[in-house]
Amino acid sequence: MSRRRQNMVGLYTIVHKELTRVLRIWIQTLVPPAITMSLYFVIFGQLIGRRVGEMGGLDFMAWIAPGLIIMAVIQNSYGNVVSSFFGAKFGRHIEEMMVSPLPTSMILAGYVIGGMGRGLLVGLLVALIASLFVPLQVANPLVMAAVVLLTSATFSLAGLINAVFAKKFDDISIIPTFILTPLTYLGGVFYTVELLPGPWRELSLFNPILYMVNLFRYSIFGVSDVRLDIAFVIILAMLIVLYILAFYLLKRGIGLRA
Amino acid sequence: MKALSIRQLSKRYPNGVEALKGIDLDVEEGDFFALLGPNGAGKTTAIGILTSLVNKTGGQIEVFGHNMDRELEAAKACIGVVPQEVNFNQFEKVCDIVVNQAGYYGISRRQALPRAERYLKQLDLWEKRDSPSRNLSGGMKRRLMIARALVHEPRLLILDEPTAGVDIEIRRSMWEFLREINAQGTTIILTTHYLEEAENLCRNIAIIDHGQIIEKASTRRLLDKLSTETFILNLQTALREVPEVDGYQLNMVDETCIEVEIHRDRSINALFQQLSDAGIQVASMRNKVNRLEELFVRMVHGGRNDRAGGES
Ligand SMILES: Nc1ncnc2c1ncn2[C@@H]1O[C@H](COP(=O)(O)OP(=O)(O)O)[C@@H](O)[C@H]1O
Numbered sequence A: 001m002s003r004r005r006q007n008m009v010g011l012y013t014i015v016h017k018e019l020t021r022v023l024r025i026w027i028q029t030l031v032p033p034a035i036t037m038s039l040y041f042v043i044f045g046q047l048i049g050r051r052v053g054e055m056g057g058l059d060f061m062a063w064i065a066p067g068l069i070i071m072a073v074i075q076n077s078y079g080n081v082v083s084s085f086f087g088a089k090f091g092r093h094i095e096e097m098m099v100s101p102l103p104t105s106m107i108l109a110g111y112v113i114g115g116m117g118r119g120l121l122v123g124l125l126v127a128l129i130a131s132l133f134v135p136l137q138v139a140n141p142l143v144m145a146a147v148v149l150l151t152s153a154t155f156s157l158a159g160l161i162n163a164v165f166a167k168k169f170d171d172i173s174i175i176p177t178f179i180l181t182p183l184t185y186l187g188g189v190f191y192t193v194e195l196l197p198g199p200w201r202e203l204s205l206f207n208p209i210l211y212m213v214n215l216f217r218y219s220i221f222g223v224s225d226v227r228l229d230i231a232f233v234i235i236l237a238m239l240i241v242l243y244i245l246a247f248y249l250l251k252r253g254i255g256l257r258a
Numbered sequence B: 001m002k003a004l005s006i007r008q009l010s011k012r013y014p015n016g017v018e019a020l021k022g023i024d025l026d027v028e029e030g031d032f033f034a035l036l037g038p039n040g041a042g043k044t045t046a047i048g049i050l051t052s053l054v055n056k057t058g059g060q061i062e063v064f065g066h067n068m069d070r071e072l073e074a075a076k077a078c079i080g081v082v083p084q085e086v087n088f089n090q091f092e093k094v095c096d097i098v099v100n101q102a103g104y105y106g107i108s109r110r111q112a113l114p115r116a117e118r119y120l121k122q123l124d125l126w127e128k129r130d131s132p133s134r135n136l137s138g139g140m141k142r143r144l145m146i147a148r149a150l151v152h153e154p155r156l157l158i159l160d161e162p163t164a165g166v167d168i169e170i171r172r173s174m175w176e177f178l179r180e181i182n183a184q185g186t187t188i189i190l191t192t193h194y195l196e197e198a199e200n201l202c203r204n205i206a207i208i209d210h211g212q213i214i215e216k217a218s219t220r221r222l223l224d225k226l227s228t229e230t231f232i233l234n235l236q237t238a239l240r241e242v243p244e245v246d247g248y249q250l251n252m253v254d255e256t257c258i259e260v261e262i263h264r265d266r267s268i269n270a271l272f273q274q275l276s277d278a279g280i281q282v283a284s285m286r287n288k289v290n291r292l293e294e295l296f297v298r299m300v301h302g303g304r305n306d307r308a309g310g311e312s
């Protein structure tokens, strides 16, 4: 049997295991984002949204829906890999993969695809909930597919890097709480950056999540605060940098091999 | 062919502990080999390096001719490992643990299922196949790790203290199982701190202590060494040549001092009888300190502490 085929079997094994885990512990993985997002839609969309009126040319509810969907994708891709990989390291079952001939790139790909799987699944769930409140459309399916895949892959890698450095369970919630959530809130989910005074608007442009939110909103409603090409370049660059870093960390066995 | 060849393997941990100080080791294909040594000797470190869980500081390793620096994947494919401590996912089901491990080695689920069934049955775990692994007893967990290590049918099976903390009956049945696997052609290396285990199972033994191999021999040769005692006799009068004494091998250290090796179950009365018949007067006698023996005394004590307290 060829090495290539063996690698594919190994990759499939990790992905299968990761996705089974998501479904097995669905109360922890699928229900919380569904509840939180429903609350966002009811409170911000229905109740407050009515007073806000329009944002960036869209109904407020329509404005926040894409941002909340992509926020769910980000949080869940990241959260899946950081907790699954850290769990494997903590419970030492990561050693099952480390002793096997499976190359580093496959282990990495397995976890990333697992994280993307959960990100997309939850994203879909949130989109379904959103469509109960506001009619969603797909203005540009290609952009939608690209931005969702790139975003979930990027944050899966980020979650893995977080897990590599984490030493205790607390360490896997620091980044999501202190970096990810604030950047998402400031990433134009609830407002258009046009509303911000000059320097704040400039500062917002350094937030990569802003580009993801805008690209995704563009793919649904065809409107964006930022240039599309620049947005793609920024996301792609981030993905590549994180991939190289994650690969290097795994290859060197940082945090794994004594 | 050599299943394993280790040259000048060394390991220094970041905290400065030199766990391995340049060890050499050769294991022939088909052998049943023991790496015997007290706690802290460096056994787990050596196994860790062999299985890519610990980075070496220096040295070379070949597994069935595959150099681990140049052909890592080929070398890894030859090895199955049973670690000292439980390292499977406690929430995963018994059968999934075995089948997934096969997957990492490139064996599809369809091929892995019958193999998992075979090994789980042989190791008396088939009834438990759908239980979460955390529900298994200590002995079952150890056996699950053996099934997991065998599922890709490795040519070399490495077990790190497989029977530590396992009760006698299960230990015996595990020994029996390992003998069978070995008889079918799998090379086995196990580490242990029980001489009894090495003696019962293994054909060759290397003894490791403080990160150094202090003895390598066939089990029979080693037991011979352990079953003799060396005495040093100080004589009242100087001798010019080694006296001939029936049934004993004497060596002169100097003209008033001779050494004699005596098997433990032989009497030393006959020796003294013959010496005094030859007119040789013994002034005093003492045991020669034997490094190997010292080590075993320590290991026995270590073993006792172990049972009382935890394991390091
Ligand atoms: N991760 C580690 N960091 C630092 N020192 C270690 C580590 N693992 C083992 N050691 C030390 O290395 C030596 C050998 O340990 P080990 O290989 O576990 O021995 P054994 O398996 O023979 O009991 C011991 O002194 C131990 O304390």
Ligand SMILES: [Mg+2]
Pocket (backbone or CB within 6 Å): B040, B043, B044, B045, B084, B160, B161, B312
């Ligand atoms: Mg050990």
